[in-house]
Amino acid sequence: MSDRIKCWHDAPGKPVFVPPAGAIDAHCHVFGPMGEFPFSPKAKYLPQDASPEMLFALRDHLGFARNVVVQASCHGTDNAATLNAIARSGGKARGVAVVDPDISEADLLALHEGGMRGIRFNFLKRLVDNAPKDKFLEVASRLPEGWHVVIYFEADILEELRPFMDAIPVPLVIDHMGRPDVTQGPDGADMKAFRSFLDSREDIWFKATCPERLDARKEGGMGDPWDNFAAAVAPLVADYQDRVLWGTDWPHPNMQDEIADDGHIVDMIPRIAPTPELQHKLLVANPMRLYWPEEL
Numbered sequence: 001m002s003d004r005i006k007c008w009h010d011a012p013g014k015p016v017f018v019p020p021a022g023a024i025d026a027h028c029h030v031f032g033p034m035g036e037f038p039f040s041p042k043a044k045y046l047p048q049d050a051s052p053e054m055l056f057a058l059r060d061h062l063g064f065a066r067n068v069v070v071q072a073s074c075h076g077t078d079n080a081a082t083l084n085a086i087a088r089s090g091g092k093a094r095g096v097a098v099v100d101p102d103i104s105e106a107d108l109l110a111l112h113e114g115g116m117r118g119i120r121f122n123f124l125k126r127l128v129d130n131a132p133k134d135k136f137l138e139v140a141s142r143l144p145e146g147w148h149v150v151i152y153f154e155a156d157i158l159e160e161l162r163p164f165m166d167a168i169p170v171p172l173v174i175d176h177m178g179r180p181d182v183t184q185g186p187d188g189a190d191m192k193a194f195r196s197f198l199d200s201r202e203d204i205w206f207k208a209t210c211p212e213r214l215d216a217r218k219e220g221g222m223g224d225p226w227d228n229f230a231a232a233v234a235p236l237v238a239d240y241q242d243r244v245l246w247g248t249d250w251p252h253p254n255m256q257d258e259i260a261d262d263g264h265i266v267d268m269i270p271r272i273a274p275t276p277e278l279q280h281k282l283l284v285a286n287p288m289r290l291y292w293p294e295e296l
């Protein structure tokens with residue numbers, strides 16, 4: 001791999017929507033800086049540096065108070081870059097790690113000390129070489145108190161993953177709603193399957209994230225302003241309002257062909273969560289319960 005890709009907007013607009021005080025961007029990443037935190041030899045993409053300082057400047061520009069930094073696949077199971085971002089945030093960030101399933105108890109506790117509150121299992125073949133379910137289950141059974149498991153998968157493998165996910169003994173958080181085809185609308189087959197999964201357990205949370213991915217033109221979607229996404233996702237947020245999270249997905253890994261304006265992404269919030277009460281749950285109350293429960 002040679003060229004380092006850049007997938008984020010240099011000068012995102014100021015959103016019209018003003019997030020409530022204490023709003024949390026609960027899905028974002030950092031890349032590198034590579035000089036200090038090299039990418040994994042197994043990385044499927046090699047991005048330009050997206051540093052903690054850039055993330056915090058964006059947070060302030062968009063009107064957010066805190067971040068949840070999710071370990072990106074290009075850093076493999078070495079969480080140093082994500083831990084560095086959390087450490088530099090002055091208490092305004094926590095994180096989700098990706099671990100080698102053989103990780104020791106002591107190393108898990110060290111991740112907790114560093115601000116991690118969950119681990120991520122990634123099932124996207126274009127991002128990872130393998131996803132050993134038996135080993136994932138084993139490590140999920142010995143996480144620090146209060147942790148959860150984040151899972152990233154695509155809609156076509158939801159049913160196949162059900163027995164595995166059903167066996168995970170801690171709360172689940174599903175990245176990007178398991179990537180439904182939003183062009184099917186709110187009552188399409190993918191949304192129906194996802195709702196039936198949510199109905200199977202009360203401790204399954206999800207992120208109402210990624211209009212730029214799920215409604216991308218290259219996916220057959222509409223592109224910005226992502227009307228398919230708004231129509232498909234708003235009813236889901238309304239019906240499962242106590243277990244939904246939101247995030248920018250900055251720096252939008254692998255979206256170099258369709259760069260999204262983060263200001264526009266923030267302006268999706270009132271379209272999927274139209275009332276101040278819903279917005280407060282989505283951006284403050286819900287993520288606080290998972291990531292800063294000691295403050296409640």
Ligand SMILES: O=C(O)c1cc(C(=O)O)oc(=O)c1
Pocket residue numbers: 071072073074127175213249253254
């Ligand atoms: O769809 C993606 O390409 C993507 C990649 C990553 C990652 O590389 O970790 O994270 C995401 O949330 C989404």
